[in-house]
Amino acid sequence: MLQIDSLCIEFRQERARVAAVRDVSLALAPGECVGVVGESGSGKTQTFLAAMGLLGRNALVSGSIRFEGRELLAAATSELNRVRGARLAMIFQDPMTSLTPHLTVGVQMAEVLVCHAGLSWTAAKRKALDMLQTVRIADAARRMRQYPHELSGGMRQRVMIGMSLLCEPALVIADEPTSALDATIHVQVIELLAAMRREFRMAIALISHDLGAVHALADRVVVMYAGRVVECAPATAIFAHPRHPYTAELLRCAPNLSAARLNRMPSITGQPPDPAEVLPGCAFAARCARADARCRIERPLLVQSGGAAQAACHHPL
Numbered sequence: 001m002l003q004i005d006s007l008c009i010e011f012r013q014e015r016a017r018v019a020a021v022r023d024v025s026l027a028l029a030p031g032e033c034v035g036v037v038g039e040s041g042s043g044k045t046q047t048f049l050a051a052m053g054l055l056g057r058n059a060l061v062s063g064s065i066r067f068e069g070r071e072l073l074a075a076a077t078s079e080l081n082r083v084r085g086a087r088l089a090m091i092f093q094d095p096m097t098s099l100t101p102h103l104t105v106g107v108q109m110a111e112v113l114v115c116h117a118g119l120s121w122t123a124a125k126r127k128a129l130d131m132l133q134t135v136r137i138a139d140a141a142r143r144m145r146q147y148p149h150e151l152s153g154g155m156r157q158r159v160m161i162g163m164s165l166l167c168e169p170a171l172v173i174a175d176e177p178t179s180a181l182d183a184t185i186h187v188q189v190i191e192l193l194a195a196m197r198r199e200f201r202m203a204i205a206l207i208s209h210d211l212g213a214v215h216a217l218a219d220r221v222v223v224m225y226a227g228r229v230v231e232c233a234p235a236t237a238i239f240a241h242p243r244h245p246y247t248a249e250l251l252r253c254a255p256n257l258s259a260a261r262l263n264r265m266p267s268i269t270g271q272p273p274d275p276a277e278v279l280p281g282c283a284f285a286a287r288c289a290r291a292d293a294r295c296r297i298e299r300p301l302l303v304q305s306g307g308a309a310q311a312a313c314h315h316p317l
């Protein structure tokens, strides 16, 4: 359904070009939930913003992103607008920035249906109200008449999730959907996403620092490091037996994974390389206990590494 091939994203800056995403390929099947993890700055958000046509103006993009058979990178804005919000929806970390502050919840939800599904305002408002109930908002009729700032953070995120589902999209991209929420609300939002996934059968790309959430929701996990995919494997396999030393470090630093209460990316020793720097070998070499001379000169390619797992490492675990 979504097929990203050889995606490269660079940003023009005053003196240099910064490579944020380097040759990323990944795919999502209908109904599948893929977790995308990796340290801050590893290129997770930019990869999916490219699919939404929402990259910064200074971005240079190459490669291909096909969604339901259509090439999105070459698509005109009018075509992207048809796909965005209807077949492809995105939920952001901070719903306050994606909700319109001067429109009531009811009006902005109904507007989505009027614009994308051609419903009348009356029918759209009815469906918006149903959706608020579906995403477990109590007293939904009153909430419809309120403005986003009158709702709590958790409630706004539920509204965002509801809004993203209004047109029954085939794919929802959830970018850190819980990181602005406190721990109890956070668990509720993940449970809501799981329930919505069962109900609407959409695919989810869950970009998250929260390995607990990824563990709870994802069928497959993609690990990114310094703009590249370094490991991709079924969730059960990756949590039981990570192949890439970077993935193993992430999991080692997250001992309470089964408690599913982690809400930040565990920090491992050292820093990722400067994105403006071009390294000949493995980008993880400076932080890797298994690194040898080969790792420093030859970049490992993403290859099959036991079962259905793929890892980009000369010495996988």
Ligand SMILES: Nc1ncnc2c1ncn2[C@@H]1O[C@H](COP(=O)(O)OP(=O)(O)OP(=O)(O)O)[C@@H](O)[C@H]1O
Pocket (backbone or CB within 6 Å): 011, 012, 013, 018, 019, 020, 038, 039, 040, 041, 042, 043, 044, 045, 046, 047, 056, 057, 058, 275
């Ligand atoms: N408009 C821009 N101009 C220059 N660099 C940018 C721009 N937008 C993003 N970047 C850079 O692209 C890189 C990848 O960013 P991205 O937002 O994809 O990271 P991320 O993996 O989502 O991190 P986080 O976990 O912090 O959200 C970062 O180094 C970031 O600074």
Ligand code: SF4
Pocket (backbone or CB within 6 Å): 244, 245, 246, 282, 283, 284, 285, 286, 288, 289, 290, 291, 292, 295, 300, 312, 313, 314, 315, 316
């Ligand atoms: S290629 Fe070498 S440096 Fe990179 S992760 Fe594998 S062992 Fe470590």
Ligand SMILES: [Mg+2]
Pocket (backbone or CB within 6 Å): 044, 045, 046, 175
């Ligand atoms: Mg991000």
